[in-house]
Amino acid sequence: MADRLRWVALAGLILAAIVSLAPQWRSLEEMGERRAATLADPPEEVLVGVSWPFARRRDGMEDGLRLAQDEINQGGLAGGRPIRLDLRDDSGTWAEARRIALDFADTPTMSAVIGYDDIRLARRAAPILARSRLLHLFVWPGNPDPVAGEGGYAIRTAPSQTAFARGLAVAASRGEAPLRLALLWDEDGPGKELVAAFLIAQSGQSGQGGRAVWQWPYLSGRADFRVPAERLRTIEADLIVIAGPTSDIADFLRRAEQAGVSVPILVAAAPSNRLTTLAGSALERVIVPQFYDATAPFAANCDFVARFRARFGTDPDEAAAQGYDALRLLAEAIRLTGSAEPLELAFALRRMQGWEGAAGLYRFDRVGEVQDRLPRLVPASGG
Numbered sequence: 001m002a003d004r005l006r007w008v009a010l011a012g013l014i015l016a017a018i019v020s021l022a023p024q025w026r027s028l029e030e031m032g033e034r035r036a037a038t039l040a041d042p043p044e045e046v047l048v049g050v051s052w053p054f055a056r057r058r059d060g061m062e063d064g065l066r067l068a069q070d071e072i073n074q075g076g077l078a079g080g081r082p083i084r085l086d087l088r089d090d091s092g093t094w095a096e097a098r099r100i101a102l103d104f105a106d107t108p109t110m111s112a113v114i115g116y117d118d119i120r121l122a123r124r125a126a127p128i129l130a131r132s133r134l135l136h137l138f139v140w141p142g143n144p145d146p147v148a149g150e151g152g153y154a155i156r157t158a159p160s161q162t163a164f165a166r167g168l169a170v171a172a173s174r175g176e177a178p179l180r181l182a183l184l185w186d187e188d189g190p191g192k193e194l195v196a197a198f199l200i201a202q203s204g205q206s207g208q209g210g211r212a213v214w215q216w217p218y219l220s221g222r223a224d225f226r227v228p229a230e231r232l233r234t235i236e237a238d239l240i241v242i243a244g245p246t247s248d249i250a251d252f253l254r255r256a257e258q259a260g261v262s263v264p265i266l267v268a269a270a271p272s273n274r275l276t277t278l279a280g281s282a283l284e285r286v287i288v289p290q291f292y293d294a295t296a297p298f299a300a301n302c303d304f305v306a307r308f309r310a311r312f313g314t315d316p317d318e319a320a321a322q323g324y325d326a327l328r329l330l331a332e333a334i335r336l337t338g339s340a341e342p343l344e345l346a347f348a349l350r351r352m353q354g355w356e357g358a359a360g361l362y363r364f365d366r367v368g369e370v371q372d373r374l375p376r377l378v379p380a381s382g383g
Helices: 003-023 030-036 061-075 094-105 119-131 161-174 191-203 226-232 246-259 275-283 298-314 318-337 343-351
Strands: 047-054 083-089 108-116 134-137 154-156 179-186 208-219 239-243 266-267 286-288 353-357 359-363 376-378
Touching: 030 094, 030 119, 047 061, 047 094, 047 318, 061 083, 061 239, 061 318, 083 094, 083 318, 094 108, 094 119, 108 318, 108 343, 119 134, 134 318, 134 343, 154 179, 154 343, 161 191, 161 286, 161 376, 179 191, 208 226, 208 286, 226 246, 226 318, 239 246, 239 359, 239 376, 246 266, 246 275, 275 359, 298 318
Parallel strands: 047 083, 047 108, 108 134, 134 154, 179 208, 179 239, 239 266, 266 286
Antiparallel strands: 286 376, 353 359
16 A cells, blocks of 8 residues: 555656646747747737846836736727736746746747846847747847847847947047046956947047056956956046946945045946945946936826826836836737737837837837937936
8 A cells, every 4th residue: 555655656746747847848839839829819818928036126127017017908008908917036047037938938828028137148038939939028228139040029128238338338438538448347248248349339439439448357256356446546547347247346346435446437237226235335436327217308208207106106217117118019019910929019019110108219120129229327326
């Protein structure tokens, strides 16, 4: 009897393992075929997945999405079909982001995915979503540059890495002599590509660009930032630019403050609550790129800010605006096409020219990247 019970228990474990591993045994292409068949007839509701490090970032992404969802569903803005959100916290790690991406890929009723805040995760998740025929909305500045393997399923509502670097270069340029730049970047991460694109764009600023006078590549999570901080006390530079993980940037900013570095520091990343928390008072001489301004006076933003304040009691941040606009854009594509099929939605989004959201006008090029989205450089301390 005991042996029989053990065999039954073992069989149950094997069955559970088979069920849990089923998505890995089914090819991504097969998942895409199931999605195409499932969504061939418009569903009663449109399912949208979101992969974001909600707990770690503690930003307004979820609030912006929920506000947009309620407005869409209550106003029938997606052609009368409700949108249902499946929000997942990817913790900012590839192991969790991969698990979520595969789960989304194996959900045939899902039409689109919104994410990610980290270019490294976005770059690795994108092929999973594209091969399973999921529309992928890249919503965070500095996302991966478009590649051929996306198969038309990618839409960038925020600038890609190269466009982000060019925008920084334009914003940082000045009218007089070219800038003398001190550059720091994560050699083993995306910061290397970002700084290279920034420097190329700076050199092309019609005589108003900049040149590197000092460079310091480092390894993520392993750098002793006392070394560059001390060296930068004597470097004749007009601007220090640093790119890399938030924790490394915050560490450098604290070391630079302790060393008495007086040169302005440009953080080559969109602002985040996590950077503010980690860096603290070291943000005093720091500037960051801002793609969303809650005080912008145009009608779409004023309406968004008023509704956001009324519901949450605070002003929206960049993440709130990006999430809100992405879902409202998707609803408009659903209304225009009468479909929830991902590729049809992607084509409809590309054809939109001049749709106004909280973050400004959205126009897309032939590969689905938002155009004419330049940042302002603002004090990181909010001063």
